[in-house]
Amino acid sequence: KAGVTQTPRYLIKTRGQQVTLSCSPISGHRSVSWYQQTPGQGLQFLFEYFSETQRNKGNFPGRFSGRQFSNSRSEMNVSTLELGDSALYLCASSQGLSTYEQYFGPGTRLTVT
Amino acid sequence: KNEVEQSPQNLTAQEGEFITINCSYSVGISALHWLQQHPGGGIVSLFMLSSGKKKHGRLIATINIQEKHSSLHITASHPRDSAVYICAAYSGGGADGLTFGKGTHLIIQP
Secondary structure (H helix, E strand, O other): OOOOEEEOOEEEEOOOOOEEEEEEOOOOOOEEEEEEEEOOOEEEEEEEEEOOEEEEEOOOOOOEEEEEOOOOOEEEEEOOOOHHHOEEEEEEEEOOOOOOOOEEOOOEEEEEO | OOOEEEEOOEEEEEOOOOEEEEEEEOOOOOEEEEEEEOOOOOEEEEEEEOOEEEEEOOEEEEEEOOOOEEEEEEOOOOHHHOEEEEEEEEOOOOOOOEEEOOOEEEEEEO
8 A cells, every 4th residue: 555645745935925735645544634843842733634524623823724635635724824834744644533553644844934 | 631741852772772761641541652753754653552562573562541651662672773752642532632742762872
């Protein structure tokens, strides 16, 4: 089976712009979760989708949003980018919610200048 | 909100040593994950536990639900085990999703 893929792998944006990141889960997986990793805060949970429904949302401002499509692919969007949004954004897929093994993608490295 | 603490933050050991990494959490959980992250960012899931003990090769993970504590052990450590090990707790539902520890940076010297 192909693993979790994320596109793009690297991205440079300017403050105030918006960005959309994409995640394709392992075939058959219905759950996709998104995480932000920074040197200062470590890994933080953004949101979790299952069968196109957002099941959980972390403590991030409304500028961070996401969605899941009927084929389980997911996108996350960050509007009005701030310098502090520079991070590695990881998605993970699983067969169910977070009581199942998580399979992580390689991440998208976002730099905001 | 669950608080997840890991210790030690950094660990340097010699090849062959027995390694233990600890993880404590503050509220009851549905699942505890152990993850491995190599330089470059890739994360691999090692274990998902809700009770007892699991073993995979030289890696062993245990969890004590009553004490809210989990340990990851590496037997006969090898330089290729050098990585950051992260535990993550899932309380089940609500706004938390997975709550992560800060990670343990492990270096195994030959």
